[in-house]
Amino acid sequence: MIRLFAPCPKFIPLLAVFIVSCSLPLAISDDTDTDREALLCFKSQISDPNGSLSSWSNTSQNFCNWQGVSCNNTQTQLRVIALNVSSKGLSGSIPPCIGNLSSIASLDLSRNAFLGKIPSELRRLRQISYLNLSINSLEGRIPDELSSCSNLKVLGLSNNSLQGEIPQSLTQCTHLQQVILYNNKLEGSIPTGFGTLPELKTLDLSNNALRGGIPPLLGSSSSFVYVDLGGNQLTGGIPEFLANSSSLQVLRLTQNSLTGEIPPALFNSSTLTTIYLDRNKLVGSIPPITAIAAPIQYLTLEQNKLTGGIPASLGNLSSLVHVSLKANNLVGSIPKSLKYGMGGQISTKGDVYSYGVLLLEILTGKRPTDEKFNDGLSLHDRVDAAFPHRVTEILDPNMLHNDLDGGNSELMQSCLLPLVKVALMCSMASPKDRLGMAQVSTELHSIKQAFLELSSGGKVV
Ligand SMILES: *[C@@H]1O[C@H](CO)[C@@H](O)[C@H](O)[C@H]1NC(C)=O
Ligand SMILES: *[C@@H]1O[C@H](CO)[C@@H](O)[C@H](O)[C@H]1NC(C)=O
Ligand SMILES: *[C@@H]1O[C@H](CO)[C@@H](O)[C@H](O)[C@H]1NC(C)=O
Ligand SMILES: *[C@@H]1O[C@H](CO)[C@@H](O)[C@H](O)[C@H]1NC(C)=O
Ligand SMILES: *[C@@H]1O[C@H](CO)[C@@H](O)[C@H](O)[C@H]1NC(C)=O
Ligand SMILES: *[C@@H]1O[C@H](CO)[C@@H](O)[C@H](O)[C@H]1NC(C)=O
Ligand SMILES: *[C@@H]1O[C@H](CO)[C@@H](O)[C@H](O)[C@H]1NC(C)=O
Ligand SMILES: *[C@@H]1O[C@H](CO)[C@@H](O)[C@H](O)[C@H]1NC(C)=O
Ligand SMILES: *[C@@H]1O[C@H](CO)[C@@H](O)[C@H](O)[C@H]1NC(C)=O
Numbered sequence: 001m002i003r004l005f006a007p008c009p010k011f012i013p014l015l016a017v018f019i020v021s022c023s024l025p026l027a028i029s030d031d032t033d034t035d036r037e038a039l040l041c042f043k044s045q046i047s048d049p050n051g052s053l054s055s056w057s058n059t060s061q062n063f064c065n066w067q068g069v070s071c072n073n074t075q076t077q078l079r080v081i082a083l084n085v086s087s088k089g090l091s092g093s094i095p096p097c098i099g100n101l102s103s104i105a106s107l108d109l110s111r112n113a114f115l116g117k118i119p120s121e122l123r124r125l126r127q128i129s130y131l132n133l134s135i136n137s138l139e140g141r142i143p144d145e146l147s148s149c150s151n152l153k154v155l156g157l158s159n160n161s162l163q164g165e166i167p168q169s170l171t172q173c174t175h176l177q178q179v180i181l182y183n184n185k186l187e188g189s190i191p192t193g194f195g196t197l198p199e200l201k202t203l204d205l206s207n208n209a210l211r212g213g214i215p216p217l218l219g220s221s222s223s224f225v226y227v228d229l230g231g232n233q234l235t236g237g238i239p240e241f242l243a244n245s246s247s248l249q250v251l252r253l254t255q256n257s258l259t260g261e262i263p264p265a266l267f268n269s270s271t272l273t274t275i276y277l278d279r280n281k282l283v284g285s286i287p288p289i290t291a292i293a294a295p296i297q298y299l300t301l302e303q304n305k306l307t308g309g310i311p312a313s314l315g316n317l318s319s320l321v322h323v324s325l326k327a328n329n330l331v332g333s334i335p336k337s338l339k340y341g342m343g344g345q346i347s348t349k350g351d352v353y354s355y356g357v358l359l360l361e362i363l364t365g366k367r368p369t370d371e372k373f374n375d376g377l378s379l380h381d382r383v384d385a386a387f388p389h390r391v392t393e394i395l396d397p398n399m400l401h402n403d404l405d406g407g408n409s410e411l412m413q414s415c416l417l418p419l420v421k422v423a424l425m426c427s428m429a430s431p432k433d434r435l436g437m438a439q440v441s442t443e444l445h446s447i448k449q450a451f452l453e454l455s456s457g458g459k460v461v
């Protein structure tokens, strides 16, 4: 707003026009022509029912202004360095002429209706570091030739119908940081080389048809932060050293056919916050937590064949938000310190944040992990966005089944809204914005009083 009052603001766009039009004549070169032709070729070979690419016109020279096109004009020649046509309703095969955009560093074709095979011409994009073809209808194999893209850092191919094996050669792209291949029909085994990529942080191969064992070499990666191999047909044991990475935070091996015992080393990690091993064929007992101040928040071991008791040390997990052990053959009692509950004692060690997230889960009936990890919006954000006027939309219907007057009942006003508020204030991203434990306790006490008054007055059935 303030900028509106800056002197001669109208000159600024004008200046930009001058700069562009003055540099244009200098800019025409063979490579520039090739980029322009490649873009026009791309457009001519796909279907664009919404006219999203109407600015891509053969009568317009300055392709750097075309929708979704970004240029590098720091040099004397204009080159396309990024193309982003995500969510533009485009369909058809990805045209091979895309391979002529030889300076491109970022290509985002995600969330369209592209079909057919991934063109092997992508190998010619030597500068590419970001490639996102997720959420399309691509088929066939992941081309071996992608390994020529030696600068590739992010490869996103999730939500397609890709088949065949994950090419071993992909692990020659030594700068890979994210390999996101979930929700496809990929087969064969996991390339062992993923464990030796020095910068690989995120490996998500979930919901495919991968077979064989988890390569022990995966444990030699020191860069892993997020590993999701869930929803495949993996067999064999969980390699003991999988948690060797000093940065691994999330390990999800859910819904495979993994056998053997849970390696105790997993429970001795000082970085793992999320361990999902549910729906496998794991045997033996639950190892004790040996790490000092283990940061585990989520631990799911349900639907395995685990035996023995529940180790008392599980109660030492001060950050624990959710634990699920059901459908095993466990015996004995549940350690006292594990028993959370509405109105139950808040562990003095349990921090306010975990309590806030737990309360949000109870109130909404959702888990923070219901959405995909990298969706961005946390449970806190979603509840916060709805608070207070649309709060009925996000509360667990079971909480509301007696509330027929659209969120204006006394129960809503005196109990639910204040509870949601407490939950939100406990789960603020920054610790200094969170309520103190004493305050939480005071708030909960008065909410409980209000609740008791309502119920004794027969207002809550
Ligand atoms: C632009 O494309 C149209 C149809 O695709 C063609 O008829 C016309 O000759 C082209 N014009 C130029 C300047 O290339
Ligand atoms: C622009 O191009 C030059 C030469 O191709 C390259 O060195 C530079 O890194 C590029 N700049 C950007 C922002 O990509
Ligand atoms: C592409 O554009 C969309 C918005 O249309 C944006 O959400 C996305 O982050 C962009 N992709 C890249 C790689 O910048
Ligand atoms: C395409 O246009 C239709 C109708 O105007 C609209 O509903 C749809 O959201 C558009 N899709 C995209 C991807 O822009
Ligand atoms: C790439 O550009 C060259 C030279 O401009 C052209 O001959 C060739 O047909 C183009 N390739 C594709 C696949 O369009
Ligand atoms: C790829 O694009 C999809 C949809 O636009 C987006 O949700 C996802 O985060 C992107 N993947 C990566 C790795 O950037
Ligand atoms: C991704 O695919 C799954 C099924 O494979 C589907 O349930 C989900 O809605 C898809 N996501 C998007 C954003 O298309
Ligand atoms: C994991 O760490 C252990 C102990 O530090 C070491 O002996 C082992 O070789 C490592 N395993 C791998 C696969 O790197
Ligand atoms: C747990 O890891 C530490 C090093 O991080 C090691 O010293 C200790 O022996 C390990 N304990 C068990 C029981 O594996």
Ligand SMILES: *[C@@H]1O[C@H](CO)[C@@H](O)[C@H](O)[C@H]1NC(C)=O
Binding pocket: 312, 313, 314, 316
């Ligand atoms: C819990 O942690 C304390 C302090 O680190 C330790 O003394 C105690 O043995 C642990 N309890 C269990 C059951 O591991």
